[in-house]
Amino acid sequence: MKIKKGDTVLIISGKDRGRKGKVLEVLPKENRLLVGGINLRKKHEKPKKQGEKGQIVQMPGAISVSNIKLICPKCGKVTRVGYKILGKNKVKICKKCQQEIE
Numbered sequence: 001m002k003i004k005k006g007d008t009v010l011i012i013s014g015k016d017r018g019r020k021g022k023v024l025e026v027l028p029k030e031n032r033l034l035v036g037g038i039n040l041r042k043k044h045e046k047p048k049k050q051g052e053k054g055q056i057v058q059m060p061g062a063i064s065v066s067n068i069k070l071i072c073p074k075c076g077k078v079t080r081v082g083y084k085i086l087g088k089n090k091v092k093i094c095k096k097c098q099q100e101i102e
């Protein structure tokens with residue numbers, strides 16, 4: 001998978017289309033990921049102690065990799081990942097600005 005935790009991505013489909021968020025978790029087997037603030041689902045949390053109230057927390061739901069695009073951390077544009085050989089290493093580069101991205 002070309003996207004990793006901590007990357008900023010743009011949502012290109014679904015109800016959060018056009019919004020940006022940071023990748024919280026990548027689920028490579030499912031080709032899905034969790035993005036902060038995107039595709040929020042309400043989850044009821046039971047009280048942990050007696051006397052406490054249960055609460056509703058919002059958790060991001062996994063979205064498909066095909067519904068997002070990577071935003072380059074260097075130039076801030078929506079981009080695709082390319083590769084370049086640097087000595088013995090293959091590094092990821094932004095196809096827009098050609099700069100290395102981690």
Ligand SMILES: [Zn+2]
Pocket residue numbers: 072073074075076077079094095096097098099
């Ligand atoms: Zn770039």
